[in-house]
Amino acid sequence: MSVLQKLMETVVQFMPDKAPDPLIHKHGYLGTPVSRVDGQRKVKGEARFTAEFEIENLAYAVPVCSTIAKGRIISIDAYDAERSPGVIAIVTAENAPKMKRPPLMDVRHMDKGFAASDLAVLQDDKISWDGQPVAVVVAETLEQAEHAASLVRVEYDEKAARVSFEDLKAEATVPSAVMGEDPELEIGNAQKAFAAAAFKVDNLYRTPHYNHNAIEPHAAIAAWDEDGRLTVFDSTQFVNGCKHALAGMFGLDGDDVRVIAPFVGGGFGGKAALWNHTALCAAAAKVANRPVKMALSREDVFRLIGGRTPSEQRVALGADKEGKFAAIIHTGVTATTTHAKFPEQFSLTPRHLYASRTMSVGQKVVNLDTVANTWMRAPGESIGTFALESAIDELAYAMKIDPVELRRLNEPERDPTKGTEFSSRHLVEAYRRGAEKFGWSGRPAEPCSQRDGKWLIGQGVATAYYPVFRFPAAVRLRIAADGSALVQAAANEMGMGTATVQIQHAADRLGLPLEMVSFRYGDSDLPDSPIIAGGSSQTGSIAAAVQVAVEKAHRELVKLAGNGSPLAGANVEIEARDGGLFLSGEGNKGETYASILKRAGRDFIEVEETSGMPFEVMKYSMASYGAQFCKARVNRESGEVRISRWLGSFDCGRILNPKTAVSQLRGGIVMGIGMALAEETLLDTRRGRIMNPSLAEYHVPVHLDVPHIEIIYNDIPDEHTPLGAHGVGEIGITGAAAAIANAIFHATGKRIRDLPITLGKLL
Amino acid sequence: MKSFAYARAADLETAVQLLSKTPNAKLLGGGTNLVDLMRENIEQPDALVDVTGLPLDRIQERPDGGLVIGATVRNTAVAVHPVVRDRYPLLAQAIVFGASGQIRNMATVAGNLMQRTRCLYFYDHAARCNKRAPGAGCDAIGGFNRMHAILGASDSCIATHPSDMCVALAALNAKVKVVGPNGERTIAFEDFHRLPEDTPHIETDLQPGELITGIEIPPLGFARRSLYRKIRDRASYAFALVSVAAALEVDNGKVRNIRLALGGVAHKPWRATEAERVLAGANAGPESFRQAAEAELAPARGLAHNDFKIELAKRTIVGVLGELAGG
Amino acid sequence: MPSPNQTPKAVPIPPAGSALILLKINGVDRSLSIDPRTSLLDVLREHLSLTGPKKGCNQGACGACTVLMDGQRVLSCLSLAVQLEGREITTIEGIANGELHPLQAAFIEHDGFQCGYCTPGQICSAIGMFQEFQNGLPSAVTGDMAAATIEFSDTEIKERMSGNLCRCGAYVGICEAIHSAFDREVAK
Ligand SMILES: Cc1cc2nc3c(=O)[nH]c(=O)nc-3n(C[C@H](O)[C@H](O)[C@H](O)COP(=O)(O)OP(=O)(O)OC[C@H]3O[C@@H](n4cnc5c(N)ncnc54)[C@H](O)[C@@H]3O)c2cc1C
Ligand code: SF4
Ligand code: FES
Ligand code: FES
Numbered sequence A: 001m002s003v004l005q006k007l008m009e010t011v012v013q014f015m016p017d018k019a020p021d022p023l024i025h026k027h028g029y030l031g032t033p034v035s036r037v038d039g040q041r042k043v044k045g046e047a048r049f050t051a052e053f054e055i056e057n058l059a060y061a062v063p064v065c066s067t068i069a070k071g072r073i074i075s076i077d078a079y080d081a082e083r084s085p086g087v088i089a090i091v092t093a094e095n096a097p098k099m100k101r102p103p104l105m106d107v108r109h110m111d112k113g114f115a116a117s118d119l120a121v122l123q124d125d126k127i128s129w130d131g132q133p134v135a136v137v138v139a140e141t142l143e144q145a146e147h148a149a150s151l152v153r154v155e156y157d158e159k160a161a162r163v164s165f166e167d168l169k170a171e172a173t174v175p176s177a178v179m180g181e182d183p184e185l186e187i188g189n190a191q192k193a194f195a196a197a198a199f200k201v202d203n204l205y206r207t208p209h210y211n212h213n214a215i216e217p218h219a220a221i222a223a224w225d226e227d228g229r230l231t232v233f234d235s236t237q238f239v240n241g242c243k244h245a246l247a248g249m250f251g252l253d254g255d256d257v258r259v260i261a262p263f264v265g266g267g268f269g270g271k272a273a274l275w276n277h278t279a280l281c282a283a284a285a286k287v288a289n290r291p292v293k294m295a296l297s298r299e300d301v302f303r304l305i306g307g308r309t310p311s312e313q314r315v316a317l318g319a320d321k322e323g324k325f326a327a328i329i330h331t332g333v334t335a336t337t338t339h340a341k342f343p344e345q346f347s348l349t350p351r352h353l354y355a356s357r358t359m360s361v362g363q364k365v366v367n368l369d370t371v372a373n374t375w376m377r378a379p380g381e382s383i384g385t386f387a388l389e390s391a392i393d394e395l396a397y398a399m400k401i402d403p404v405e406l407r408r409l410n411e412p413e414r415d416p417t418k419g420t421e422f423s424s425r426h427l428v429e430a431y432r433r434g435a436e437k438f439g440w441s442g443r444p445a446e447p448c449s450q451r452d453g454k455w456l457i458g459q460g461v462a463t464a465y466y467p468v469f470r471f472p473a474a475v476r477l478r479i480a481a482d483g484s485a486l487v488q489a490a491a492n493e494m495g496m497g498t499a500t501v502q503i504q505h506a507a508d509r510l511g512l513p514l515e516m517v518s519f520r521y522g523d524s525d526l527p528d529s530p531i532i533a534g535g536s537s538q539t540g541s542i543a544a545a546v547q548v549a550v551e552k553a554h555r556e557l558v559k560l561a562g563n564g565s566p567l568a569g570a571n572v573e574i575e576a577r578d579g580g581l582f583l584s585g586e587g588n589k590g591e592t593y594a595s596i597l598k599r600a601g602r603d604f605i606e607v608e609e610t611s612g613m614p615f616e617v618m619k620y621s622m623a624s625y626g627a628q629f630c631k632a633r634v635n636r637e638s639g640e641v642r643i644s645r646w647l648g649s650f651d652c653g654r655i656l657n658p659k660t661a662v663s664q665l666r667g668g669i670v671m672g673i674g675m676a677l678a679e680e681t682l683l684d685t686r687r688g689r690i691m692n693p694s695l696a697e698y699h700v701p702v703h704l705d706v707p708h709i710e711i712i713y714n715d716i717p718d719e720h721t722p723l724g725a726h727g728v729g730e731i732g733i734t735g736a737a738a739a740i741a742n743a744i745f746h747a748t749g750k751r752i753r754d755l756p757i758t759l760g761k762l763l
Numbered sequence B: 001m002k003s004f005a006y007a008r009a010a011d012l013e014t015a016v017q018l019l020s021k022t023p024n025a026k027l028l029g030g031g032t033n034l035v036d037l038m039r040e041n042i043e044q045p046d047a048l049v050d051v052t053g054l055p056l057d058r059i060q061e062r063p064d065g066g067l068v069i070g071a072t073v074r075n076t077a078v079a080v081h082p083v084v085r086d087r088y089p090l091l092a093q094a095i096v097f098g099a100s101g102q103i104r105n106m107a108t109v110a111g112n113l114m115q116r117t118r119c120l121y122f123y124d125h126a127a128r129c130n131k132r133a134p135g136a137g138c139d140a141i142g143g144f145n146r147m148h149a150i151l152g153a154s155d156s157c158i159a160t161h162p163s164d165m166c167v168a169l170a171a172l173n174a175k176v177k178v179v180g181p182n183g184e185r186t187i188a189f190e191d192f193h194r195l196p197e198d199t200p201h202i203e204t205d206l207q208p209g210e211l212i213t214g215i216e217i218p219p220l221g222f223a224r225r226s227l228y229r230k231i232r233d234r235a236s237y238a239f240a241l242v243s244v245a246a247a248l249e250v251d252n253g254k255v256r257n258i259r260l261a262l263g264g265v266a267h268k269p270w271r272a273t274e275a276e277r278v279l280a281g282a283n284a285g286p287e288s289f290r291q292a293a294e295a296e297l298a299p300a301r302g303l304a305h306n307d308f309k310i311e312l313a314k315r316t317i318v319g320v321l322g323e324l325a326g327g
Numbered sequence C: 001m002p003s004p005n006q007t008p009k010a011v012p013i014p015p016a017g018s019a020l021i022l023l024k025i026n027g028v029d030r031s032l033s034i035d036p037r038t039s040l041l042d043v044l045r046e047h048l049s050l051t052g053p054k055k056g057c058n059q060g061a062c063g064a065c066t067v068l069m070d071g072q073r074v075l076s077c078l079s080l081a082v083q084l085e086g087r088e089i090t091t092i093e094g095i096a097n098g099e100l101h102p103l104q105a106a107f108i109e110h111d112g113f114q115c116g117y118c119t120p121g122q123i124c125s126a127i128g129m130f131q132e133f134q135n136g137l138p139s140a141v142t143g144d145m146a147a148a149t150i151e152f153s154d155t156e157i158k159e160r161m162s163g164n165l166c167r168c169g170a171y172v173g174i175c176e177a178i179h180s181a182f183d184r185e186v187a188k
Helices: A003-012 A039-043 A079-083 A107-112 A142-151 A165-171 A190-196 A239-250 A276-288 A298-304 A346-353 A381-399 A403-409 A427-438 A498-510 A538-561 A593-599 A615-619 A658-677 A736-748 B012-021 B034-039 B075-080 B082-087 B089-096 B101-106 B109-114 B165-171 B273-279 B286-297 B308-324 C040-047 C102-109 C119-134 C154-160 C171-187
Strands: A059-065 A071-077 A087-091 A133-139 A153-158 A184-187 A199-207 A219-224 A230-234 A257-260 A292-295 A311-319 A325-336 A358-367 A455-467 A474-480 A485-488 A517-520 A574-577 A580-583 A590-592 A604-610 A623-635 A641-651 A709-713 B005-008 B025-028 B047-050 B059-061 B067-070 B175-180 B183-188 B211-217 B226-231 B242-251 B254-263 C019-025 C028-034 C066-069 C072-075 C088-090
Touching (some): A039 C119, A059 A142, A059 A276, A079 A087, A079 A142, A087 A276, A133 A142, A165 A358, A190 A325, A190 A358, A199 A381, A230 A239, A239 A276, A276 A292, A276 A298, A325 A346, A346 A358, A346 A381, A346 A455, A381 A403, A381 A736, A403 A427, A403 A455, A427 A455, A427 A623, A427 A709, A455 A641, A474 A593, A485 A498, A498 A538, A538 A574, A538 A593, A538 A604, A580 A593, A590 A593, A623 A658, A623 A736, A658 A709, A658 A736, A658 C171, B012 B025, B012 B175, B067 B082, B075 B101, B075 B109, B089 B226, B089 B242, B109 B211, B165 B226, B165 B254, B226 B308, B242 B308, B254 B273, B254 B286, B286 B308, C028 C040, C066 C119, C072 C119, C102 C119, C102 C171, C119 C171, C154 C171
Parallel strands (some): A059 A292, A230 A257, A641 A709, B005 B047, B025 B047, C019 C088
Antiparallel strands (some): A059 A133, A071 A153, A087 A133, A184 A358, A199 A311, A219 A230, A219 A292, A311 A325, A455 A623, A474 A485, A574 A580, A580 A590, A623 A641, B175 B211, B226 B242, B242 B254, C019 C028, C066 C088
């Protein structure tokens, strides 16, 4: 951690809190299960996703990907491809436009945008991973482009590639930082405390490569105008980031690039950073001199877009006789590439969850010659909680203590490593309510004690945890003379319900009915700020900006209303209700927005505001928490596992829209079921090539894998966050795999520490 | 996908003519396997002869109580047929355990028989595969072979046949009716698919120019008590790791009649003749079921990732027979 | 039966190139000249601007491209359009009849989606699935294949819908939506 950062953290401790937002406790649209505002369009098939925009004179582009993991291109033989019907251009390093290397993610420079890999795109003959694009074929139709791409022959000079995580993990080194934090942290002498502990467990946990596999494959459409300006439709979680990264690569002004992404068909982190195809699409459009669409095939998605790193984690826990943790040791290795430099932060999880007399956490990273790894839903916490929460369960059995009780015993009073106050942490309450609803106390303590015919039954539990992030955001707000309001933000909607919640919010804050508020987003021409659909941060980030924008608009409206208005010189508080501004407690003394604007002869007023720095996140220890309870059935004969019941009890601040929030939490849990039982990207270590680039062979959960998932939540607002809310997008996947592994142990007495828990491991 | 010419055959004669006279032509059924493989450039026909317009779309009852199922009957139509559900429940079951509802509505019976392996290396052009390119080698042997064969494999190829329906047909002693330039013939089901040996690219006994016209299923009274069980990596919509099709008749505690076939274990739907032999007249109990399973799997060989399938196959056999015996 | 020495009666297959087909899509006759390689999905999305059906895998493995063909649910990504002369295709755009189909309304009410990308496929699939159920088609979770009646249970719905992946994990909402749209009809 830099000196500056440390200083900052100290300073913020003395900063006063912002006055709590009165809306946190007000009953309005927020907190009610409003249906999605874009629901109609989605169920009618009218919502247009990236690849679906109609552009005149559109050509189709298909990438040609490397089939070696490391080496050099000797030659590209495009003779047949060029002559194949319909081919317009073949773009290789020879004729590609100059593109600078894009920057990598740096939280302090979100404004520059970032790519998942900082390698140059199609600029030289170097191959750094199997699947790296080496050419792009542009043709009149998709069929022609696909066929011609298959005719491109590439000759390589192949070098030995480093691709086996198993073989190379011993060479891992300590990265310079993990998400800006020190990569290693020691409190007291954990080794000694562990050695002396009354009870202990010490094991290795492994998680494989995973891929996001959003059902919408990555796609882009790029068009250049005569003045050299670039418009790109891109399925991105970060329109502004995409814009700035592209501008940087093509040497353009930020204002000369426009990125549009109204609907994104799932992202889960896989569409946050810029990936090759977007730049390639823009490059192909330039060479072909016409608009080009590059919609990746499912196989291309596996080859061009990275997923989650494999990991090996050691968790050693020591407890005293009373069950208090004497030592938490959580270390391990993940993989990255020299061009991604992303150590997935699994070791941040143990820093904030439990009190322990001593602690030793840290992580190392090894570089492989693979596609860049990237964020995937709850990066760090998803795999970190698998290891830590499995280990706690193991310790509970070793101690013959209830696993819920063991966690309660070690509930910290302050952040265990930072020493900061928790802004709002009610995990024990979530456990209490969850256990009651699930009927946890009725579970036999002994493993292998429930059976139904061929099926062994077990119950498992684990903690869910995901930190709170917020980024400064800019919004533009327009209030029109017809009494309607339009909120505009360069936000991204991939299914979280962003538009819906922000409309609920603006309606409450403006005192307007829902129908009078709309939300424009998904376009980088809207105010520039680092709003990203990532880190479960978007809702809070935008909400903070909407709040200040509404306040500003209200000030302007009062001014506009002038002396003739009942609002003039009011010495009581002014409140927004009934479509305008009214004096608090004085009935209809006030004026509607429509009336103010009409009197002033204005069609509308428009304000733009940016929310402040997220100091609250530094001052407090802030996170979403939860307790995941599940019931697993394991077939004694075949080892098949079925999850037959799930209850998630969450503590995520105030729930702004129960309908969409529950869906998000369930969605995370479903992905957790896949992570635990079936998903795995198979990388053949002889070649460094992914062998199952298909939804038929990469097994995401299907309907029948998923039981009814019950969700309950504390709904206790956090006074220090916008609207009192914490993020709900990622926490669902955390703890889920551990809960399943723990339930399987309870059912069978077999402890599987190696994901996915496929049936062969249980025979 | 490479360009191809397309023709829809209205009658059998035309279909056979087109198929045998057009260079590098292939038959097109529902397209659920062929289109996928063409898109992957694994199949590269110059012409497609569409058989779905042929009058082979009926299921007929035979006087002896058996059935003839036309080659272009869709998988769903077989599974919903009252006679199939009543007399051959294992066939209906095997079908609905395969693929998805949408695919079963498209897939034809003949296409299901002719579908090709899902071996990951067969699907990947950058890999070596004797089935795609005879003599190139087999990357699956030292690679990911979790889905691969434990019985009847060779040094050339360890792929499995992915069909569920065919496992039931193997147990039922079905016959495959074909027609070609030399007229009609009937092939016993167990002779239809081949083991890989050193020619894994030759998968069936179908000769160039021949097409399947239908499947004959002989009567089998005791098949009313039959089961199909499929073990896979998720609860639905995944290929079999191991599957078992069985029909069992028990008389006075003894096995009177038994039919047993396995899926997911070999290059062809595997008729478990050895187990059937062991079980003939034996006690219908767990010990003899286990003995039979052991006998059938005695020649089984695992590679690194699919060792578990040997035990899994044994247990599934015992389980299914146990269920049929009423245990 | 043809004999080997008979002269071919069949017209030789026309060379590869473009093919003319007639399809009825959402009630409208469409005559199209297409490259025979074009899938029904690409015809809909790229030629007719009917982008409701989605491309999720183009491998037959996700169900996002599901449409109804003569009332049956099929995967448009694995259907070659040339093969479908004279067929009636219904896409998600043709499901609502002025008003939303009860299932579409139920999807909104029960939040049976998040990103909405799999949704058109889920809805078309569920409509086809329900018809199959009414026809008495058993499923992998129907114990007795010969059963005269099958319960329209959660498990039956989930098994029958398993050909439609939803990576957002909206399965619980989808299952509730299907119940609420169809339970009454089952009861009849
Ligand atoms: C994602 C996915 C999952 C699947 N899961 C399963 C599963 O779990 N279990 C399972 O059993 N199957 C599964 N399948 C495979 C599916 O069952 C087959 O694709 C289908 O049965 C093929 O039938 P079709 O009519 O579509 O064949 P086509 O694709 O049309 O043809 C397949 C082959 O049969 C040949 N052919 C067609 N008709 C004839 C004929 N009359 N005579 C001779 N040859 C002919 C064709 O030339 C071609 O070589 C799955 C498929 C997919 C895409
Ligand atoms: S197992 Fe058979 S199909 Fe698979 S790579 Fe080897 S030869 Fe090819
Ligand atoms: S796009 Fe057709 S099944 Fe995935
Ligand atoms: S709603 Fe996003 S994939 Fe189903």
